[in-house]
Amino acid sequence: DQQVKQNSPSLSVQEGRISILNCDYTNSMFDYFLWYKKYPAEGPTFLISISSIKDKNEDGRFTVFLNKSAKHLSLHIVPSQPGDSAVYFCAASPNSGTYKYIFGTGTRLKVLA
């Protein structure tokens, strides 16, 4: 039973445009969410996180939006750059202090030059 779902396995976006990656979760106990980026042959790298007390968190070109009622979060990348091409994983945990992250299956983003 997949508690964190990324229903789009891949996404292609033109350089300079917005990339929107989506994530849905089923467990209402989740209240801390993260996005990790993964390049081939490397481990996942932390990108941005959000606590359930917020509905938006921004860091440079990256913004994460959280809609608790819909159990949905999204990652916006603006403007997209070719170096953003990677696999993006959404992860969730019951609180910000826990250790057991539940990961989605990932979305492969390709930014076209």
Add this chain to the structure above:
Amino acid sequence: GAGVSQTPSNKVTEKGKYVELRCDPISGHTALYWYRQSLGQGPEFLIYFQGTGAADDSGLPNDRFFAVRPEGSVSTLKIQRTERGDSAVYLCASSLLAGASYNEQFFGPGTRLTVL
């Protein structure tokens, strides 16, 4: 080194053999985690260490899997009587400490295990 390192980067073994996978966490990080990533899936939690002790091993799939961290730094994941279904990338991560806010986990590059 500055990041989490894992050795070997690739391991090919035969069904039924024993393997050990090593993880060197970031210096000073007290928490260490093992995850397994199968093809087309996200990382799946296996075990978490706080210091030398396994605080949560609920993700280990069965008793063929075991992990140790005897001195609170380097950890070894051990798999006995390997099966083809064990083939995956095994990821190690560390964090400054668990139970704190914004507890970012830093991942190593992983060990790709192939069981023939």
